[in-house]
Amino acid sequence: MSIKxxxxxxDKIYISDTHGLKHSILNLQGQLLATRVINSTYSVYKRFAHxxxxxxxxxxxEEKSKNDFIFTVNPDSLSKxxxxxxxxxxxxxxxxxxxxxxxxxxxxxxxxDGFLAYVPQIYFxxxxxxxxxxxxxxxxxxxxxxxxxxxxxxxAEGQKxxxxxxxxxxxxxxxxxxxxxxxxxxxxxxxxxxxxxxxEPLFIETEIFSLKTNKSIGYGKIDELELKNGTKIxxxxxxxxxxxxxxxxxxxxxxxxxPAIRVVKLE
Amino acid sequence: xQNSFFSFFKLCLILVSIFILTGCKGTNKQxxxxxxxxxxxVFQIGNESxxxxxxxxxQFIKLDEAGNIYIADAxxxxxxxx
Numbered sequence: 001m002s003i004k005x006x007x008x009x010x011d012k013i014y015i016s017d018t019h020g021l022k023h024s025i026l027n028l029q030g031q032l033l034a035t036r037v038i039n040s041t042y043s044v045y046k047r048f049a050h051x052x053x054x055x056x057x058x059x060x061x062e063e064k065s066k067n068d069f070i071f072t073v074n075p076d077s078l079s080k081x082x083x084x085x086x087x088x089x090x091x092x093x094x095x096x097x098x099x100x101x102x103x104x105x106x107x108x109x110x111x112x113d114g115f116l117a118y119v120p121q122i123y124f125x126x127x128x129x130x131x132x133x134x135x136x137x138x139x140x141x142x143x144x145x146x147x148x149x150x151x152x153x154x155x156a157e158g159q160k161x162x163x164x165x166x167x168x169x170x171x172x173x174x175x176x177x178x179x180x181x182x183x184x185x186x187x188x189x190x191x192x193x194x195x196x197x198x199x200e201p202l203f204i205e206t207e208i209f210s211l212k213t214n215k216s217i218g219y220g221k222i223d224e225l226e227l228k229n230g231t232k233i234x235x236x237x238x239x240x241x242x243x244x245x246x247x248x249x250x251x252x253x254x255x256x257x258x259p260a261i262r263v264v265k266l267e
Numbered sequence: 268x269q270n271s272f273f274s275f276f277k278l279c280l281i282l283v284s285i286f287i288l289t290g291c292k293g294t295n296k297q298x299x300x301x302x303x304x305x306x307x308x309v310f311q312i313g314n315e316s317x318x319x320x321x322x323x324x325x326q327f328i329k330l331d332e333a334g335n336i337y338i339a340d341a342x343x344x345x346x347x348x349x
Contacts (some may be wrong), residue, residue: 003339006327103319145299206304218302225306238306250328264306266271
């Protein structure tokens with residue numbers, strides 16, 4: 001099994017499996033409730049997420065309909081319902097490397113307080129925000145601060161790289177990690193990294209937007225981790241993977257050689 | 268002489284205005300206000316060595332409505348439920 005997408009919605013765990021070519025639905029005890037067999041890896045959904053009672057999936061099906069990129073799905077049959085974001089609506093969707101990497105490194109979806117946020121992993125500086133209004137999708141593009149003119153460099157054979165898709169090797173210099181809605185729908189926070197070469201230390205950068213104006217209200221990095229025992233660690237490598245309703249972040253801490261999962265508040 | 272000076276002055280004024288209205292204003296390159304964040308640990312899930320042997324690199328961390336935490340790595344035979 002290779003878990004490509006996962007979400008918990010209405011007390012069920014939804015998993016997409018690109019190697020086993022299936023979508024699976026489990027109960028919260030881990031028992032399998034249903035499996036939908038898929039006949040092509042292109043058709044396996046790459047991400048799941050939900051907002052209130054609407055269940056979403058992301059896929060880039062090069063064989064059938066690559067324009068149905070983010071869409072609502074029926075939570076029982078997992079069939080497509082309403083397309084909310086077409087691939088062609090994404091800025092730089094015509095960039096060859098970007099579209100080659102999307103099926104493997106699509107970026108993260110997250111939903112809360114009426115908003116679904118999506119950021120492609122190769123980060124050109126755009127964040128897509130979807131809101132359901134009267135059973136229709138309203139999609140907005142938020143312009144983030146992208147310090148680089150271009151987020152990746154093609155790498156020649158023998159040179160160091162951080163991502164590959166097939167024979168193509170690239171150094172992705174600006175990479176999105178995740179984005180979450182915080183402060184009860186008032187703000188969006190985006191976590192990303194800027195890494196011009198593989199030798200540079202990794203910093204977790206953040207940008208915060210007001211969802212009232214869709215404008216940036218802060219840009220910086222996570223510059224310190226204070227552990228429960230009082231130890232302070234400078235420039236920690238914390239990968240935010242989830243957030244709860246109290247704005248606590250569930251982070252994968254890669255600062256040391258032994259990884260840890262910590263629950264942190266950000267201030 | 269005076270006319271050519273004023274023409275030159277007008278040209279400079281136009282160029283400065285264009286610079287202010289386009290290049291100087293920029294689009295997404297205008298740096299937002301600086302705001303670094305500090306992470307304060309509330310608790311840790313599992314201990315480090317346990318976690319390494321149990322889940323490897325966690326691909327997904329998800330919460331249910333009750334706040335239970337579900338962790339899955341990218342390649343696994345079963346889901347880990349803490």
